[in-house]
Amino acid sequence: xxxxxxxxxxxxxxxxxxxxxxxxxxxxxxxxxxxxxxxxxxxxxxxxxxxxxxxxxxxxxxxxxxxxxxxxxxxxxxxxxxxxxxxxxxxxxxxxxxxxxxxxxxxxxxxxxxxxxxxxxxxxxxxxxxxxxxxxxxxxxxxxxx
Amino acid sequence: xxxxxxxxxxxxxxxxxxxxxxxxxxxxxxxxxxxxxxxxxxxxxxxxxxxxxxxxxxxxxxxxxxxxxxxxxxxxxxxxxxxxxxxxxxxxxxxxxxxxxxxxxxxxxxxxxxxxxxxxxxxxxxxxxxxxxxxxxxxxxxxxxxxx
Numbered sequence: 203x204x205x206x207x208x209x210x211x212x213x214x215x216x217x218x219x220x221x222x223x224x225x226x227x228x229x230x231x232x233x234x235x236x237x238x239x240x241x242x243x244x245x246x247x248x249x250x251x252x253x254x255x256x257x258x259x260x261x262x263x264x265x266x267x268x269x270x271x272x273x274x275x276x277x278x279x280x281x282x283x284x285x286x287x288x289x290x291x292x293x294x295x296x297x298x299x300x301x302x303x304x305x306x307x308x309x310x311x312x313x314x315x316x317x318x319x320x321x322x323x324x325x326x327x328x329x330x331x332x333x334x335x336x337x338x339x340x341x342x343x344x345x346x347x348x
Numbered sequence: 349x350x351x352x353x354x355x356x357x358x359x360x361x362x363x364x365x366x367x368x369x370x371x372x373x374x375x376x377x378x379x380x381x382x383x384x385x386x387x388x389x390x391x392x393x394x395x396x397x398x399x400x401x402x403x404x405x406x407x408x409x410x411x412x413x414x415x416x417x418x419x420x421x422x423x424x425x426x427x428x429x430x431x432x433x434x435x436x437x438x439x440x441x442x443x444x445x446x447x448x449x450x451x452x453x454x455x456x457x458x459x460x461x462x463x464x465x466x467x468x469x470x471x472x473x474x475x476x477x478x479x480x481x482x483x484x485x486x487x488x489x490x491x492x493x494x495x496x
Contacts, residue, residue, distance in 0.1 A: 241476075282428070324473055325471070326474050341392050
């Protein structure tokens with residue numbers, strides 16, 4: 203039974219982020235990849251949409267510059283023929299501050315011939331910003347409008 | 349029909365029912381002990397607390413429909429495996445108060461039991477969602493707090 207592309211991609215991604223070994227991940231990304239990590243790009247420049255392999259590799263290098271993955275747990279995972287969806291809990295360390303961050307992330311990936319062609323990642327970004335700030339953001343309760 | 353395609357069909361039926369405002373039909377797609385959890389700032393959006401059971405889920409959905417007059421979804425990515433379905437959605441909610449559209453992407457993971465949805469887990473770009481609901485940028489508020 204052939205290993206699903208997600209597992210190879212996941213191993214290569216974590217090796218790139220933690221060990222700065224980019225050769226494996228480079229081979230697993232399609233030249234025309236469509237990629238988006240949604241969130242506030244003014245605070246986290248590596249978030250946002252990217253087109254093409256080089257742009258995505260730049261993002262992965264920025265992630266490696268900023269974070270170390272201490273641990274991740276897949277809470278949900280669904281594998282299609284050339285697609286995968288997973289909900290993950292990441293424990294990261296922000297390298298500039300040595301601050302721990304805990305993120306819940308949803309990841310939707312599509313592959314063609316074993317290479318990533320589409321990636322959509324959603325993060326509970328309000329929680330991410332509060333953790334990065336190190337304090338709660340005080341806003342009015344939106345009991346009547348939200 | 350495979351289990352995957354049945355599961356997928358049932359989840360899409362739930363979404364269609366909810367988008368029509370037919371909460372009875374949407375709840376009929378769920379088990380009595382359906383469990384709902386979204387990852388959003390509940391101190392800001394207090395109705396988005398965890399919900400357990402149809403009565404609590406109905407109360408949440410009624411709150412949503414009391415604030416929005418139109419709900420639309422596009423589901424560009426749906427992945428199903430056995431009794432589990434994940435959807436990546438573009439959601440459009442039209443505010444009753446001023447007609448503005450709140451537009452956001454969300455990931456929803458469903459678990460099914462005997463063909464009914466028993467668990468719903470959501471992840472939303474919550475920072476952007478709060479800004480759209482509040483109709484203001486949060487960044488200046490954060491800077492304001494720092495200045496104080």
